[in-house]
Amino acid sequence: MNQDILDFLLQLGYLEGRITTHGLYEKSVLRKQPKAVTSLAAKRTLVQRLEAALASAGKEPGAVLTVGLYLRSVRQEQSLDVRELSTRLGLSANHYKLVERDRLSPLKVPADSWQKFIRLFSLPFEVFEEMVRRTHRLVYFRASFQTTLARYDGRKSKTKRSVTLEQAAEELYARAHLPVPPEEEIKLHLLLNNIARGLKQT
C-alpha cells in the first residue's frame, strides 16, 4: 500500500482511538479474501499454543469430541431444530436423532451425509476423523457396556441411581479411547477414504 506521511498520521489517529471509520474498516477486513500466507506447520503451532492457553484457563481441550455431543451442543447453542439439521445433513429425523445420541455407528451413515456435515460445520478433516473414530469406538463398546449400565441402573434410591448413571456414562465415554479390532479399523478406514475422496472431487 502506498502511504504518505498524512496517511501515516491518520493511521496513528485510528490506532490511538482518536479517529474512527464508523466500522467501515472492520467490515472491509471481513470482506477481503485473505491470501494463504501462513504455512501449515505455523498454523498447527499456533493452534497448539491456543489449546495450551485454553487448558491453562481451566478448560479441558478436546473434552467433547464425539459426533453426537458435538451436534447436540451446536444445535442447542444455535437453537436449531432437529428437522432442520437432519435435512441439511441429508438424513431422516429418526436417523439424525440416533446420530446425535451416539447410538449409531458412523459406518451406517452415508459418506455424502458426512461430507455435508464437514462442510456445514467447516471441520478440518483431521478433527472430523478423530471425532468419527471416537464415536465409532463408543458405539462399538456400547453393547458390552450394557451389563455395566444394568449394574448401575439396579440402584433403588432415585438420587443414588442418577449419580450412578452419570458414572456409567462417564465410564462409557472413557471407553471411547480404547482400540477397536482390526477388521473394524479397516471398515472405518474405507469410509474415511470415501469421504475424503468425495470432498476432493467437489
Place this chain on the structure above:
Amino acid sequence: MARIPNRQLVHELKSGHRLGCTHLVELYQDRLLGEAKRTFSVPHLDAEELVGDVLLTVVTKIDTFEFLRSDGDFHYWVMTIFRNKVRDYKRQRLITEGLFESFQETALEEEETYSSTEYEVMKSILRQYEAAVRRDSEDDDDTEHGSSKLQALVEALDQLEPWERVLLRCRALDVPYEEISRYTGKSARILKVYHARVKKKLVRILSERHPELKPV
C-alpha cells in the same frame, strides 16, 4: 471452506472445544497477518508474532466477551484487540527505532505533493507525538499522552465535510473506494478524483489553524 457463525465459534471457545482454536486460526490468522503487513507495514516475522498474540488474547479473554447486538460483535471485538496490539507494536518501534526515520526515503517524492511548509507541519505533529510517547514510556505517571498530540489533526479533520472525513480516514486504512462509496453516496470514481484534493485541503487547514507547528 464455509465460514462458521461467530456464535458457534464463541461457544466452542467458551466451552473449551479444541475445535474452537482451529476455527479461530482458520478464520483470522491469514486475514490479520495480511492487514498487519499491508495496511500497517509490519514486517512479516513481527506480524506473525503480533497475530499470535491477538489470537491468544482472544482465547484467554473469551469469558469476558458477550454478544450484545449481533453476530458481528465478535469480529469488532477481535479487531479492537488487533488495533491495540498494532498500536503497542508501533509505540515500541518508535521508542527503539524512531517513527520518522521510515519517511526520510519518501520525503523527496512527497515534497512534490505538499509544499515544504505543509510537509514541515506534518513532521512537527509526528515529532511531538514521538516525543510524548517516549516521555510516556519513561514516566508512567505522565498525564500528557502521546495520543493527545494528534489533537491538531482531529480538529483539522472536523473542518472537512463529513464525506471528506470518511474518505481520508478510510483510505488511510486501505478501505476500497467502492465500500466508501456505498457509505458516502458518492461514486467511487469521484472519490478517487477527490482523494488527493481533500488531502491537500486537510494539510492546508492544518497549517493555517496551527501556525505554531510551522518551522520558524
